[in-house]
Amino acid sequence: xxxxxxxxxxxxxxxxGEAGLAPDRRQIWSLIAEMGWxxxxxxxxxxxxxxxxxxxxxxxxxxxRVLAPGPVIPALLAVEAVSRSELxxxxxxxxxxxxxxxxxxxxxxxGAVEIRVADTGGYVVSGQLSAAPDADEAxxxxxxxxxxxxxALIPLQQANVVIEPRPTWDASRRLFDVVFRGAQLGGELxxxxxxxxxxLVRDLQEHLMLALAAxxxxxxxxxxxxxxxxxxxxxxxxxxxxxxxxLKHRCADLKTQIVAAEALFWSVAEDxxxxxxxxxxxxxxxxxxxxQVFHAVSExxxxxxxxxxxxxxxxxxxxxxxxxxxxxxxxxxxxxxAAIGAEALERLGRAG
Amino acid sequence: MTASxxxxxxxxxxxxxFRAWLEANAPxxxxxxxxxxxxxxxxxxxxYRKLVAAGYATPHWPQGWPGGGRSLAEQKVIYEEIARxxxxxxxxxxxxxxxxASTLLEWGxxxxxxxYLPRILEGEVWCQGFSEPxxxxxxxxVSTRAERRGDKxxxxxxxxxxxxxxxxxxxxxxxxxxxxxxxxxxxxxxxLDMKAKGVEARPINQxxxxxxxxxxxxxxxxxxxxxxxxxxxxxWAVAQSTLSSERGLTLLELSERLRGGLWRxxxxxxxxxxxxxxxxxxxxGKLSTKVEACCALADQFLQKRIxxxxxxxxxxFIKLHYARTLRDFVGLGVRVSGLEGxxxxxxxxxxxxxxxxxxxxFMNSYNxxxxxxxxxVQRNIIAERVLxxxxxPKGWQL
Numbered sequence: 001x002x003x004x005x006x007x008x009x010x011x012x013x014x015x016x017g018e019a020g021l022a023p024d025r026r027q028i029w030s031l032i033a034e035m036g037w038x039x040x041x042x043x044x045x046x047x048x049x050x051x052x053x054x055x056x057x058x059x060x061x062x063x064x065r066v067l068a069p070g071p072v073i074p075a076l077l078a079v080e081a082v083s084r085s086e087l088x089x090x091x092x093x094x095x096x097x098x099x100x101x102x103x104x105x106x107x108x109x110x111g112a113v114e115i116r117v118a119d120t121g122g123y124v125v126s127g128q129l130s131a132a133p134d135a136d137e138a139x140x141x142x143x144x145x146x147x148x149x150x151x152a153l154i155p156l157q158q159a160n161v162v163i164e165p166r167p168t169w170d171a172s173r174r175l176f177d178v179v180f181r182g183a184q185l186g187g188e189l190x191x192x193x194x195x196x197x198x199x200l201v202r203d204l205q206e207h208l209m210l211a212l213a214a215x216x217x218x219x220x221x222x223x224x225x226x227x228x229x230x231x232x233x234x235x236x237x238x239x240x241x242x243x244x245x246x247l248k249h250r251c252a253d254l255k256t257q258i259v260a261a262e263a264l265f266w267s268v269a270e271d272x273x274x275x276x277x278x279x280x281x282x283x284x285x286x287x288x289x290x291x292q293v294f295h296a297v298s299e300x301x302x303x304x305x306x307x308x309x310x311x312x313x314x315x316x317x318x319x320x321x322x323x324x325x326x327x328x329x330x331x332x333x334x335x336x337x338a339a340i341g342a343e344a345l346e347r348l349g350r351a352g
Numbered sequence: 353m354t355a356s357x358x359x360x361x362x363x364x365x366x367x368x369x370f371r372a373w374l375e376a377n378a379p380x381x382x383x384x385x386x387x388x389x390x391x392x393x394x395x396x397x398x399x400y401r402k403l404v405a406a407g408y409a410t411p412h413w414p415q416g417w418p419g420g421g422r423s424l425a426e427q428k429v430i431y432e433e434i435a436r437x438x439x440x441x442x443x444x445x446x447x448x449x450x451x452x453a454s455t456l457l458e459w460g461x462x463x464x465x466x467x468y469l470p471r472i473l474e475g476e477v478w479c480q481g482f483s484e485p486x487x488x489x490x491x492x493x494v495s496t497r498a499e500r501r502g503d504k505x506x507x508x509x510x511x512x513x514x515x516x517x518x519x520x521x522x523x524x525x526x527x528x529x530x531x532x533x534x535x536x537x538x539x540x541x542x543x544l545d546m547k548a549k550g551v552e553a554r555p556i557n558q559x560x561x562x563x564x565x566x567x568x569x570x571x572x573x574x575x576x577x578x579x580x581x582x583x584x585x586x587x588w589a590v591a592q593s594t595l596s597s598e599r600g601l602t603l604l605e606l607s608e609r610l611r612g613g614l615w616r617x618x619x620x621x622x623x624x625x626x627x628x629x630x631x632x633x634x635x636x637g638k639l640s641t642k643v644e645a646c647c648a649l650a651d652q653f654l655q656k657r658i659x660x661x662x663x664x665x666x667x668x669f670i671k672l673h674y675a676r677t678l679r680d681f682v683g684l685g686v687r688v689s690g691l692e693g694x695x696x697x698x699x700x701x702x703x704x705x706x707x708x709x710x711x712x713x714f715m716n717s718y719n720x721x722x723x724x725x726x727x728x729v730q731r732n733i734i735a736e737r738v739l740x741x742x743x744x745p746k747g748w749q750l
Binding site for chain 1: 614619621634636638640642646672673676730731
């Protein structure tokens with residue numbers, strides 16, 4: 001079956017629009033589950049809708065626009081991991097549980113844990129992951145090992161797992177640290193091992209980057225629209241603020257940055273222009289750029305709103321907080337920007 | 353309907369064929385030779401002649417004209433391959449093959465088209481006489497007078513920023529035939545013979561030492577009425593076709609060249625022994641991401657054009673983003689080259705935007721933030737026509 005991207009966007013925008021900005025997390029989560037959108041990218045033979053990354057892109061963009069809370073990103077990562085697993089026995093059943101809204105979390109920071117074979121059979125997990133949304137309500141956590149040899153769903157309801165809330169300035173995401181102190185992992189929950197795990201983990205990291213890129217582009221668009229609307233309404237010196245060229249030009253520059261970040265996002269999500277650049281770095285570039293643009297737009301949004309933008313009742317700050325959090329997620333931009341630069345230097349330089 | 357079917361296979365076949373042709377025919381060593389201004393004209397003329405003969409100079413012309421009838425996707429392939437081969441851009445023929453041709457095709461009578469389009473293919477150089485000392489971003493303020501006398505117009509006035517006018521055979525001239533009423537209403541579009549009596553083109557010495565633009569002085573110049581494009585008073589509408597003739601498409605080629613030119617910056621960083629400088633790598637990484645975004649934007653623009661979904665402001669986004677990215681690019685080049693980059697090095701005439709002569713490249717980058725609708729004009733278009741912000745009130749008078 002083919003799902004038209006514009007139709008998906010329309011229905012997502014309509015539904016999320018009704019729920020409003022920064023909606024109630026339970027309400028939005030059940031909306032998403034009811035629509036079956038968690039199964040967008042799962043293969044049809046496993047009960048999914050068989051769509052590609054571009055459909056997920058539409059969803060992430062729309063979620064970003066309304067600053068949606070909830071564990072959508074790790075849930076969709078888990079759907080991808082389960083769909084591609086060659087080891088999991090009951091994939092269709094797992095997809096059904098995930099699509100129905102059973103919470104599986106994962107680290108938005110993209111970190112890894114240590115997984116080793118237990119003396120008693122099965123595996124033992126140790127280490128700490130940060131920025132796992134809604135981990136307190138999750139049955140499992142999608143994680144991979146630092147050596148790239150494992151990807152697994154780790155059960156959280158056990159004594160050797162400590163789940164610690166980490167309230168962030170951005171209240172639209174409920175983030176937790178998850179500490180594994182020799183937690184038990186049954187072999188039946190291992191999704192991939194060896195080369196298959198390395199490939200899968202790489203793709204999941206790419207997916208995470210793209211999700212955050214789309215989130216940033218969506219948020220930036222909404223923040224700018226809100227700002228332009230405010231400038232149209234607010235009058236000073238006998239005319240709407242939107243008439244002042246000094247302000248118009250700033251808005252035009254922001255819009256141009258958003259359009260560029262969006263074009264880059266789609267070119268990566270649709271895998272056009274694959275070219276010479278490493279795919280993970282391309283996704284990292286899209287994320288880093290979108291996060292910078294979201295930061296710039298939400299920073300300017302407060303400035304252009306003036307005093308009202310500093311009040312807690314006005315939503316300006318919600319955009320700023322989410323934007324600055326996004327910059328720190330999935331490995332901060334600095335490290336990736338340097339990695340992108342180093343790779344390009346190596347590939348293009350003729351004096352090395 | 354054009355004969356060329358747009359399958360990936362056909363595009364790849366074109367790419368292969370053109371790449372092979374370029375290997376045999378693209379000029380070599382022109383960057384070194386073109387540090388002499390004389391060599392620039394010869395290089396351009398020879399390169400243009402070859403492209404015309406092989407049918408690659410005018411892929412954007414309609415079906416039925418020599419070299420024409422290529423789809424946008426095919427044009428893109430041709431641009432990409434010319435950029436990849438590091439062959440010169442045809443800047444001497446840019447106005448003739450794009451602006452003049454598309455304006456003639458849209459507004460010219462069959463007689464005018466039959467007379468002038470073949471001459472363009474034979475190598476006539478055209479320039480554009482729009483801007484004036486007091487009509488830059490405010491183009492409709494043009495004041496060069498054209499007075500009708502019998503079957504002629506007699507023209508007096510001054511044009512400025514005419515690209516390559518000192519080489520030109522003919523000029524797209526925007527004149528004022530009526531000073532009453534709205535300023536857009538009294539304009540008339542004429543085709544000027546640059547060899548006519550009373551025409552003088554004086555090159556403008558630029559900050560780079562280059563002379564890409566000229567002033568054109570018009571003193572009682574006679575232009576036959578048959579060389580008018582469109583009706584008297586329709587000049588503004590005709591000029592809009594000229595200005596939109598290559599709207600955004602050039603940026604496809606320029607974005608590709610930007611990506612293709614990143615190696616110069618990478619090499620400069622390596623030569624300075626700074627391959628491990630994390631701060632610099634970060635800046636280089638950010639720049640290469642902006643360049644990728646530029647190419648993605650250009651590609652998206654092309655796809656929208658092909659699908660007939662181009663929207664107001666699309667061309668402004670890409671021009672503005674390109675101009676900012678180019679400035680970042682060449683600015684990083686200046687920074688990396690340090691004091692060494694401040695020592696004088698002669699420019700390459702017609703060398704393009706990213707030659708690795710960073711000071712020249714930096715100064716040249718203003719061509720894209722000022723010419724062809726400045727960054728500020730693009731911002732107005734985006735703010736007013738995309739974001740729907742109101743225009744500033746009129747009424748301030750000198």
